[in-house]
Amino acid sequence: MIEEKKSMQEEVASLVEKWKDKEGNLIMILHELQNYYGYVPRPAALELSRVLHAPLARIYEVITFYNFFKLEAPGKHTISLCLGTACYLKGSAILLNEIKTLLNIEEGQTTKDGLFQLDVVRCLGCCGLAPVIKIDDKIYGKVQKNQVMGILSEYAEHKPEV
Amino acid sequence: MGAKIVFIKDTAVNQDTTQDFYVHFSNILRENALEGKVQVVRVADIGIYGQGLVVKFPEENIIYANVQEKDLKNIVDKTVRDGQVIKELLYQPEPKQLRIVLRNCGEIDPENIDEYIAKDGYRALAKAINDYQPEQVIEELKKSGLRGRGGAGFPTWLKWKLTRETPEAQKYVICNADEGDPGAYMDRGVLEGDPHSVIEGLILAGYAIGASKGYFYVRAEYPLAVERIEKALKQAYDCGFLGKNIFGSSFSFEVDIRLGAGAFVCGEETALIASIEGRRGTPRPRPPYPSVKGLWGKPTAINNVETLANIPPIILKGGAWYASIGTEKSKGTKVFALTGKVKNSGLVEVPMGITLREIVFDIGGGMFSGKGLKAIQTGGPSGGVIPKEYLDTPVDYENLQKLGSIMGSGGMIVMDEDDCMVDIAKFYLGFCVDESCGKCVPCRIGGYQMLNLLNKITESRGELTDLDSLKRIAVAMQKASLCALGQTAANPVVSTIRYFEEEYKDHIVNKKCRSHKCKHLLNYNVIQEKCKRCRVCVINCPVNAIEGDKEKGFFVDPKTCVRCGKCYEVCKFNAIFKE
Numbered sequence: 003m004i005e006e007k008k009s010m011q012e013e014v015a016s017l018v019e020k021w022k023d024k025e026g027n028l029i030m031i032l033h034e035l036q037n038y039y040g041y042v043p044r045p046a047a048l049e050l051s052r053v054l055h056a057p058l059a060r061i062y063e064v065i066t067f068y069n070f071f072k073l074e075a076p077g078k079h080t081i082s083l084c085l086g087t088a089c090y091l092k093g094s095a096i097l098l099n100e101i102k103t104l105l106n107i108e109e110g111q112t113t114k115d116g117l118f119q120l121d122v123v124r125c126l127g128c129c130g131l132a133p134v135i136k137i138d139d140k141i142y143g144k145v146q147k148n149q150v151m152g153i154l155s156e157y158a159e160h161k162p163e164v
Numbered sequence: 165m166g167a168k169i170v171f172i173k174d175t176a177v178n179q180d181t182t183q184d185f186y187v188h189f190s191n192i193l194r195e196n197a198l199e200g201k202v203q204v205v206r207v208a209d210i211g212i213y214g215q216g217l218v219v220k221f222p223e224e225n226i227i228y229a230n231v232q233e234k235d236l237k238n239i240v241d242k243t244v245r246d247g248q249v250i251k252e253l254l255y256q257p258e259p260k261q262l263r264i265v266l267r268n269c270g271e272i273d274p275e276n277i278d279e280y281i282a283k284d285g286y287r288a289l290a291k292a293i294n295d296y297q298p299e300q301v302i303e304e305l306k307k308s309g310l311r312g313r314g315g316a317g318f319p320t321w322l323k324w325k326l327t328r329e330t331p332e333a334q335k336y337v338i339c340n341a342d343e344g345d346p347g348a349y350m351d352r353g354v355l356e357g358d359p360h361s362v363i364e365g366l367i368l369a370g371y372a373i374g375a376s377k378g379y380f381y382v383r384a385e386y387p388l389a390v391e392r393i394e395k396a397l398k399q400a401y402d403c404g405f406l407g408k409n410i411f412g413s414s415f416s417f418e419v420d421i422r423l424g425a426g427a428f429v430c431g432e433e434t435a436l437i438a439s440i441e442g443r444r445g446t447p448r449p450r451p452p453y454p455s456v457k458g459l460w461g462k463p464t465a466i467n468n469v470e471t472l473a474n475i476p477p478i479i480l481k482g483g484a485w486y487a488s489i490g491t492e493k494s495k496g497t498k499v500f501a502l503t504g505k506v507k508n509s510g511l512v513e514v515p516m517g518i519t520l521r522e523i524v525f526d527i528g529g530g531m532f533s534g535k536g537l538k539a540i541q542t543g544g545p546s547g548g549v550i551p552k553e554y555l556d557t558p559v560d561y562e563n564l565q566k567l568g569s570i571m572g573s574g575g576m577i578v579m580d581e582d583d584c585m586v587d588i589a590k591f592y593l594g595f596c597v598d599e600s601c602g603k604c605v606p607c608r609i610g611g612y613q614m615l616n617l618l619n620k621i622t623e624s625r626g627e628l629t630d631l632d633s634l635k636r637i638a639v640a641m642q643k644a645s646l647c648a649l650g651q652t653a654a655n656p657v658v659s660t661i662r663y664f665e666e667e668y669k670d671h672i673v674n675k676k677c678r679s680h681k682c683k684h685l686l687n688y689n690v691i692q693e694k695c696k697r698c699r700v701c702v703i704n705c706p707v708n709a710i711e712g713d714k715e716k717g718f719f720v721d722p723k724t725c726v727r728c729g730k731c732y733e734v735c736k737f738n739a740i741f742k743e
Contacts, residue, residue, distance in 0.1 A: 025460065026422075028442035033384065033423050067444040067601075068425030070384050087347030087544070087577050088503035090591055124428070124595065127349035127386060129503040130510050 013038065014049040028054070028064055032071055041072035077112040077119030079157050082136040086125030093147075094133035098122065100150045101135075117158065167203040170244075171220040173210040175229075182206050185217055188233055192240050202244055215255065229255035260526050262489065264497050265473045266513045269357030274392055277399040280360040286405050288476035289364050292371055293411045296479075298328065301372040305475070307483025309495035314340060314431070314468035315546065315572045316648070317494070317561040323465055326455040327373045330463040335375035338459065338466045339366050340436060341382040341389070344428035345544035346595060348575030350499040351469035353511045355382070355389035358473070359396035363419065365472030367405065368479060370417045373465050377418050381436055384423040393421060428545075428599035432647045433458075433466045435601065446603045447647035468573070470499055490516035494560035498571065504541075504578035505532045514559070521555040524578055535580040539663070543572025545592045545599075546652035548659025549585065568659040570652070584681035585664040586671055589657045590618040596653035607650025610641040614657060622682040626672035631661065676743070683727045686742050689720045694739035701731035701740060 017034040021027040031050065035042050042065055051058045065071045083098050098109070101120060105113050112119045126134055131143025135153065142153055172189065174182040186206050193199045210218050216230040219239060226249055228239065235253060242248040263269075272279035280286070292301050305321035312318045327335060339362060343351040354362060366378045382390050397419055400406045408416045422440050429435045430445040437459050439445040458464025474496060478486045487495050494516040500523065503509045507529035514523060520540055524530070531537055539549040548569035550557070557563050561571050579588065597611040614637050617630045638654035645651045661668060670676050677685040690701070690710070695717060702710045702718060709724035710731065720731070732740045 024420075026440055026442035029425055029439065030422065030442075033425070063444055064442070068427050070424075070426035085346070087541070087575065087591070088509070090346075091504050091577065091579065091583060123385070124344065125346040125349070127343075127352040129347055129349060129501060132503065132509075 010045055011049055014046055014053060018050070018053055028056070028061065029068070032061075032065060036071060040076050041074055043075075044073075074112075078117050079138055080119045080121060081154075082121050082123045082126065083109075084124075084126050084132070084134045084136070085122050086129060086132075088129035089125075089133040092132045096147050097133055097135060097145055097150060100147050101154070104151060104154060118154070167201055168221070168223055170202050170204050171207045171210055171222060172204060172218065173207050173212075174217050175210065175212050175215045176217075181217070185233070189236055189240075192236050193244070196240055196245070198240060198244055212255065218255065224249075227255040228253040260518065260522055261513055262497050262515045263513050264477050264486075264489075265354060265361075265470050265499050266357070266511065267477070268361060269353060269511075272358065274357055274359055275395055277360060277396065277403060280358070281403075284480060285360055285476075286364055286403075288479035289367055289371075289405060290411055292368055292479050293413050293415060298372045298374060301368060301479065302328065304479060304483040305372075308478045308486035309483075309490075309493075310471065310474055310478060310486065311494065311561065312468060313470035313474070313498065313573070315543065315570060317571060320467065320471055323455060323467070324369065324372050326453070327375075327463045327465040330456050332463050334377075334462045335373055336459045336462055336464040337366060337369040337373060337375045337378045338436065338440070338464060339378065339380045339469060339472055340431065340433070340466050341380055341386075341469045342424045342431045342436060343383060343386075343469070343573065344424075344431050344599075345546075345573050345575050347503055347577050348501045348544060348573055350501050350511060350574045352386050352389055353499070353501075354469050354473050355386070356392055359389075359392045360400070361473045361476055362469055363393070363396055363400055364405070365467075365475035366419065367400075367410070367417050368475050369465060369467060369472065371415055373463075375465070376416055377420070379440055379459075380419065380421045381430070381440055382421060382423060384425055390421065390423065397421070427601070428595075429601045429647070429649050432649060435647065436466065437464065444601070446601045447649075449646060470574070491558060491560045493562055498559070498574060500542075500574045500576040502528050502576050502578070504576075505535070505537075505580040505583075506530070506578040507532045516560045517558045519556050519558055520550065523559070523576065524555070528578070531578070531580060533580050533582070535582060537578060538581050538583060539579045539585070541569075541577040541579060541588070541656075542575065543570035543652075543655070544575045545595045546570060546648065546655055547572045547575075548655045549579070549588070549663060551663045568655070568662055570655070582679050582681075584677050584679035585660040585667050586618065586622055586677070587679070587681040589660045590615065590622060592656035593618060593653065596649060600649065600653070604644075604646035604650060606641045606644040607646070607653060610637045610645075611650070611653050613637055614641075614654060618657070621668065621671050622677070623684040624671075624675045626668075628669070628672055630672065631665070631668060634661065680742055683729070686727050686729075687720075687722060688725060688727065688729070688731060688740055688742050690718045691739045691741055692717050694737050696737055696739070698736075700734050700736070704730050704734045706730060 018031055021030050035046055047061050051061055085094055105118055107113055107120055109120055109122045126136055133145055135142045135145050174180045189204050212218050219228045219231050242250055268283055302321050302324050310320045312320055341351050370378050380393055424430050427445045430439045432447045433454050435445040435447040454464040490496050497513050497515050499513045502512050512527050537552050539551045541549050550567050550569055554567055564571050593615050597615050600607045600611055602608045617634055620626050638658050641654045642651050675685055697714045707724055707726050709721045710718050711721055712718035
């Protein structure tokens with residue numbers, strides 16, 4: 003237990019290092035933390051508060067203001083469904099409902115087995131392919147409702163090897 | 165059978181040899197005994213200019229341009245006699261696009277600085293530092309008439325001049341690459357396709373203003389853009405375009421990247437500054453403007469990606485050249501992200517003053533769906549819709565504003581008859597309500613109340629007085645909100661009411677949505693003549709709203725029906741209708 007705590011201290015220290023002396027570094031440090039952990043764990047935020055001599059509230063006010071920062075561990079695969087205008091016009095709301103029904107989760111939630119997380123995003127910047135679903139780093143363009151099941155099953159079949 | 169007509173015309177600018185050409189053409193026809201097959205007609209205007217001798221076969225719509233006398237034999241042999249097309253001679257229409265900002269996108273390897281340099285890259289910077297005083301750079305921009313491409317259209321030279329004239333040793337320039345407008349990706353296109361042109365623009369801004377430090381504020385959602393800027397910055401440092409004593413002058417300039425974190429309001433300049441400073445991205449009242457008190461209290465010029473990418477060509481070719489493109493008050497070109505129900509969606513760069521029709525039909529290839537165009541939305545959540553009656557309006561800042569929309573950052577979304585204007589307004593307003601930072605009351609509460617009213621209308625509970633309430637709240641938001649997000653959040657609602665009030669009334673009075681988008685206003689039922697009594701709809705209905713039996717036929721009970729559309733989807737005989 004002590005071992006683990008020590009390692010998080012070290013991790014946070016090494017993530018902060020690059021930005022330590024720069025002005026206005028908090029958001030960039032939070033990016034580093036999230037890149038590393040996949041989200042901003044509370045113990046890491048506590049540690050950050052200690053290292054930066056900043057009140058915890060100052061750190062959380064920033065985390066909670068920006069949509070990009072997460073407070074909970076994300077699922078194994080992140081589904082980003084685009085609800086930008088071009089995608090919306092071409093029916094992405096229908097895709098959203100389909101995914102919600104298939105996975106039985108709401109937006110922002112993770113499936114019980116931790117395999118999928120469903121995020122709604124505003125524009126992935128590939129409006130020419132609308133409607134677009136992004137799973138991890140892979141973009142699926144011009145998706146039809148009846149293709150959703152097939153796309154999701156690609157990920158369900160390949161269970162995590164760990 | 166009568167003779168086919170062939171039009172000819174010399175379209176060269178400074179001569180007209182049509183007559184000579186006519187004689188020659190006729191002679192060759194006669195030699196080949198084909199004079200009865202075609203009739204050569206000299207015309208005064210053929211719709212093509214500066215393309216030398218033009219020969220047009222109107223029936224087959226074959227147009228040959230820059231025809232030489234020696235080509236005539238060929239034309240007579242192949243096209244007149246055999247009806248074949250001679251590809252080499254075919255007229256290539258002038259493209260309607262004009263690429264200044266996107267000049268290198270798709271032309272060069274964005275990760276290789278040498279390719280950018282080979283395309284005159286960093287020559288504008290060398291020219292400015294060696295030949296121009298900073299004031300002259302600003303003067304050149306003034307001549308060019310360039311206005312901010314982020315949306316508001318503030319003159320770029322004036323912004324720079326004000327920042328330059330504020331007495332302070334430390335100044336900053338910021339490139340605003342926090343492109344958050346849903347349905348627009350111009351900045352992403354430039355940053356990923358030609359990052360050096362934006363960096364060069366930023367360095368030039370630093371030189372003109374007297375700043376030694378610049379920032380890129382980029383969306384974290386654009387990882388490839390971030391990666392390319394990082395690489396490009398490193399290359400620029402290695403080549404000496406960034407760092408100390410650039411080109412041996414006393415000018416030194418550093419650039420850093422800061423990432424956004426998914427907050428639309430951070431595109432507003434004071435919120436963006438707060439975010440770079442590591443705080444919540446909430447705007448503050450202006451004045452003081454950032455040109456006086458910006459990043460860390462120092463004078464700061466914030467420019468959009470597209471604005472900066474325009475700077476190097478302006479310095480290189482001169483402000484007068486840039487000012488020769490576009491309309492009286494809007495100079496140069498604009499990049500649009502043309503999306504929605506259009507055949508060819510993508511980034512297009514066009515001179516200001518082009519009509520919406522040309523963009524959608526000539527460049528975009530017309531409608532994707534085969535349905536009629538209903539409206540075009542520009543300016544994203546801060547803009548409005550432009551109905552099809554105004555398709556021939558020349559695009560510039562003033563004209564779009566007159567129509568109740570704005571230029572915005574460059575989203576252009578084409579909508580067809582299947583799109584419900586109330587639903588669109590609700591979509592945009594929902595976005596602004598989500599993204600409102602919550603600092604000022606008009607935006608936080610006004611937006612929420614308007615959204616409630618729109619929900620009420622689309623859920624068949626609307627009353628006519630709701631329209632007045634919407635208009636009243638919109639005015640309050642426009643007048644009293646702290647920043648542009650709140651001031652413009654009501655625009656999509658106001659402009660859809662302005663042009664499509666009938667559609668709102670249809671929702672409110674008749675409880676009908678003509679585009680079948682608002683599901684609470686839909687009614688499903690069975691078309692008895694088409695129904696084969698297969699019971700598939702009955703089995704699939706999640707709320708058992710379809711009653712009846714094989715003898716009497718089936719009916720949807722509107723009281724139980726939840727308008728999910730399942731029956732409509734599963735019926736193989738198209739025997740369910742919705743209205």
